Amino acid sequence: MKKLILTTLTFCSSLFIAQQASEKGILGDFDGNGTKEYAYTKVSDCNDDCDGKCETTIYFSDKKIKPFVISPAKNGGLFNLGDLNEDGKDEVGFYPGWCTSCWHGFHVYTLSKAGWKPLVPAISTHCSQWEEEKFPIKKDPKKKGYVIITSSQWEDDDIKIKSSSVKVN
Numbered sequence: 510m511k512k513l514i515l516t517t518l519t520f521c522s523s524l525f526i527a528q529q530a531s532e533k534g535i536l537g538d539f540d541g542n543g544t545k546e547y548a549y550t551k552v553s554d555c556n557d558d559c560d561g562k563c564e565t566t567i568y569f570s571d572k573k574i575k576p577f578v579i580s581p582a583k584n585g586g587l588f589n590l591g592d593l594n595e596d597g598k599d600e601v602g603f604y605p606g607w608c609t610s611c612w613h614g615f616h617v618y619t620l621s622k623a624g625w626k627p628l629v630p631a632i633s634t635h636c637s638q639w640e641e642e643k644f645p646i647k648k649d650p651k652k653k654g655y656v657i658i659t660s661s662q663w664e665d666d667d668i669k670i671k672s673s674s675v676k677v678n
Contacts, residue, residue, distance in 0.1 A: 514665060537589035537599035539574060539620055546571045552584045559583055559608035567601065577625040579616060583599045583607055593628060593648055593656050594619060600628055602646065611636035612661070615645040628677055635661035638670050649674045 527676040534549035537670035554562035567577075579585075583626035588602030596619070603616045614631030633647040640662045649655035654675055 517599070520591070535587050535589045535601075539599050539601065540568060540571065540598075541596065541598035542622075544571075546588060547599060548589075550584055550587055550603075552582075555583045557608075563602075563607075565605065567603065574620065575624055577618065578604055579605060581605070581607065585613075590617065590646065593617070593646065594678075595654065601625075604634070617646055629656070629658060630673060632658055632661045633640075633662065635668050635670075637661065638669055641670065643670055654678055 534547050536545045536547055537547065539543065539546050548567055549570075550565050550567055550577070553564050555567065557579070560624045562580065563577050563583050564580040565584055566576050566578050567587065582603070582605030583645035585603055585605040588604070590600040590602045592598060593600045599619055601618045603618070605613055605616070607613065612633065612635050615634050616631050617628045619628040634645055638645075638659065643659045645660065646656050646658055651656045655674045655676050657672055658675050659670060662669050662671055
């Protein structure tokens with residue numbers, strides 16, 4: 510089931526020009542210096558049943574960019590989201606893998622002077638959203654400084670997929 514979800518995720522993400530997903534790594538200008546860096550993940554203390562700490566660390570080829578940890582996560586999909594907040598740096602998206610459930614938060618991080626921080630709160634997603642090719646976040650083409658967040662919500666005994674425009678910066 511996990512492989513099916515990750516395969517679906519990878520396929521769906523390939524349909525978006527600005528997003529690139531990989532379990533192995535992504536390229537992007539994450540610090541805004543004009544040079545592409547390679548971002549990749551490493552899982553620690555997590556077995557096939559998701560027992561243990563199950564932490565995934567995102568590392569960067571430029572050692573001046575500090576790594577950060579997402580927990581719980583048994584690896585997952587790593588995305589270059591482009592420059593969502595117009596600060597000259599590409600944002601990092603992460604869809605954590607796990608052993609159970611189709612509900613996962615999609616994480617969006619931006620690099621600040623203090624280090625990595627969430628650009629928006631984790632976006633609730635369900636595999637049905639990914640199957641419908643509704644990516645969790647993208648720039649709002651109609652409103653400068655805004656993103657469109659698409660999330661999965663449990664409502665009226667069903668999973669509803671909703672989108673809204675949200676200011677970032």
